[in-house]
Amino acid sequence: MLAATHAGFATSLYLGGAAVFEYPTDPVSWSLAVFFSFMPDIDIPTSKVGRPLFFLSVPLEKRFGHRTITHSVIGVAILTALATPLYFFYPLCFWSIVGGYWSHIQIDMANIRGVDLFWPSPIRVVMPGKMKYRLEVGSKAEMIVLCALLVFCVGLYPLSGLGLRGGLHQLLKDFDIAYDEFVEVQGLNWYTLELKAIDNLTLEHIKCNCPVLGAWQSGLIIEHNGKARSVGKSQIQHNLYPVDAVLIQGEPLRVISQRVDMKGRSLRWLVENLKANHGYYLLGELYVDADKVVNVSQIEAYHPVIWGGDKVRLHYAKADDLRDYLNLTAIRGEVIVQFWFRPGDRAVELSFNGDGGEIKTPGVLEGMF
Template sequence: MMIITHTALSIAGTALTMGTADPVVLGAAALATQLPDMDTSKSLPGRILFPVSRWLEKRFPHRSVTHSFIATGLIAFIGLPLMVVRQPIWQAVVLGYFFGWFGDVFTKSGVCAFYPSSARLVIPGNPRMRLSTGSGAEVFVFVALLAIAIATININSNGGVLTAFNKVLGVPSGAVEIVGEEGSKFLMIAQIRGRNAITQQRIDASFEVIKPLTQNDLLVKDKQGIVYRAGVSQESQILASQIQVQRSSPISVQLQSISLDSEDVYAAVANLPPERTYITGTLTIEDSEDLQLRTNPQQFSTITLQPAQGYAMAEGRSKTIAHLVSASPQEVAQQLGPYFASGSLIARTINVRS
């Protein structure tokens, strides 16, 4: 098999197996795929590594020990320091080496895959269907592998196979799964098609994803910052027929714990970053007789209230439990700011990298 065919097979196989489009990783696989042919000084790697190839050539037939599972295991062991430094490179080297000799299984002479057994692994069983180096059949195989490699790299660079299917089908559960996998690394944008659950107005718009809520629902916000639950559940404000998500900018996520013990709510959230900060948790609001929230049934309620029965009228003062789900600092300050409260909150701030 020609060097370019080995290389195309290694890149395609590694990209498919690892789901990567990293050029460094694929480059490592492409280099490693040449190593099995160092058992002959006539090959390019054999000429580069002449002392090694000369030593192997004198002791082992071509496509024997270096074209085997035992050699692949040895390469994996020798390369263990790479795993500590950067595991994907180690994986790529092992896969590249494996694909480097496995491609020769489809040639007329096959390989001693189970060395030290001298039996040769040859696929397919019909000799007429096996490849000859440089033949028209191999050129066809090379073109096919090159097309697979290009398509796979393109898919991986745009979020992988799951994202590719999501772009075509737009199944809400698939969108939630993608956000769950990539939402901690990228700002995710959702193109949602569906209807308003109350007005039945058709919706086809782009939203920024805040987080997954359930296996079928996402919490999203529009360009005005209005938050919606979008999905297929009865609680959704947007009943989605399709949700297609895609990566936007890389992000870093910062978490901050906030504990209050009969403290001013406004002071607790006043210094939080106003942009893309989402507060979740539970607070017990004191002296809350006049506490009322401004709500809109067409929007997701990031703050909800519940009477604190165990504390009701304790010491002559009423208390209310406030549940926060991805509420903005501005909303918390406006709705709960005038009150004192006890409880624990988590502020999640998304920083978009330039």
């Protein structure tokens, strides 16, 4: 086959592998795959790799001939052994080298002569079996195959960045795929939900790109117009019913948390004494005096503050969400103050003074000052 055909086939396998196995593509590993797709032809002194490496190509051609040892399982095994140290440091480069080399052998099977895959056995491997369907080097048929490979690579390129599942997600815009994907990767990056939904209470149609905060009851918690709301298929448990949903990955996310013991303290104490130069979310579960009366009406299925009987649950609540609950005093329980950071955000400055004295800044925060 021509060098361009080998490069095109190696590229299609590289990008196809990225789409199926969802490994990240990069210029180095991609270049290695293309370069090593030429390497089996080192047994020809006039080939692209044979000319600069003539001190290897000349003796290889004289001793073994073309498409023998370098196009065999033995040649693949030798290359794999030489490249093995890369596997422990740069596994993608290792697989690019081995995969690129194998791609050359695989497409050469479609040549009229085939390859001596099991050399020194005289058995030749061809694909397809009928000669009339195999390709002659430089023929019109090979040009058609080359053009098809180029078109295939152009189509695979965007899919290689999304992955097969991501590509299906973009195509189907299915909420269940978005939910499953977020559950697997939450906490690693900022995520946005490109959403079309219906408000289960007002039947309002909503279209937004909303930050995703977390998962809840087989659904997602998003921030819409400054308020946390749940999205999911259950009209009883969620605020919004998704019509179309696509999960979009954003910048790397760094989360730092501070635990606060709330025994004998009110939510008003928490809000008034927590001072920070960065926005935060409150999570936790508090047991309170069941005789306390709170003047709230929780019609919505999800709310950042869920109160029932002797228990108050905070789930991605902000200080403003606590205004109807400020007088509730905890018998026991704790609140986690969670800070979310983007790359380049300045260090958090946290102070916490109250009845019990100053709460020490955790070591993970001290290193940031």
